[in-house]
Amino acid sequence: xxxxxxxxHIYITxxxxxxxxDFYDRVLLGTxxxxxxxxxxxxxxxxxxxxxxxxxVLRPSRTQVAHDTYAxxxxxxxxxxxxxxxxxxxxxxxxxxxxxxxxxxCYPEYATDYWATFFTDPDGIRLEITNYRMERxxxxxxx
Numbered sequence: 001x002x003x004x005x006x007x008x009h010i011y012i013t014x015x016x017x018x019x020x021x022d023f024y025d026r027v028l029l030g031t032x033x034x035x036x037x038x039x040x041x042x043x044x045x046x047x048x049x050x051x052x053x054x055x056x057v058l059r060p061s062r063t064q065v066a067h068d069t070y071a072x073x074x075x076x077x078x079x080x081x082x083x084x085x086x087x088x089x090x091x092x093x094x095x096x097x098x099x100x101x102x103x104x105x106c107y108p109e110y111a112t113d114y115w116a117t118f119f120t121d122p123d124g125i126r127l128e129i130t131n132y133r134m135e136r137x138x139x140x141x142x143x
Contacts, residue, residue: 009055067124076126091117
């Protein structure tokens with residue numbers, strides 16, 4: 001059986017490409033160390049943020065329907081950092097960059113060592129940063 005080894009890329013459709021580029025520049029470039037390029041596909045401008053593991057691409061929307069996190073589709077997108085200290089650092093750096101990120105804290109209802117910060121992009125897409133928890137580490141080691 002073929003194993004999926006990771007997420008290659010995710011496309012996010014945005015209502016205002018310039019506004020979203022400013023937001024994601026602060027989050028992905030300024031805070032999380034991604035790189036960036038621009039390209040055109042099907043006549044539409046695209047902005048791609050990427051690191052060694054995957055790409056996060058912005059493309060312009062063709063309608064102006066508001067994102068609803070409880071409608072079918074994307075509820076939230078969670079990125080993982082290595083440690084609790086990294087979650088705390090990212091939350092602090094996001095707030096310093098003008099992003100309304102929650103204080104990093106423990107969410108024991110998810111797992112005893114689950115730390116996270118939450119924030120929302122300009123179109124209402126919920127984003128989360130969490131730590132590489134013991135349960136995930138054990139899953140990888142013992143797969």
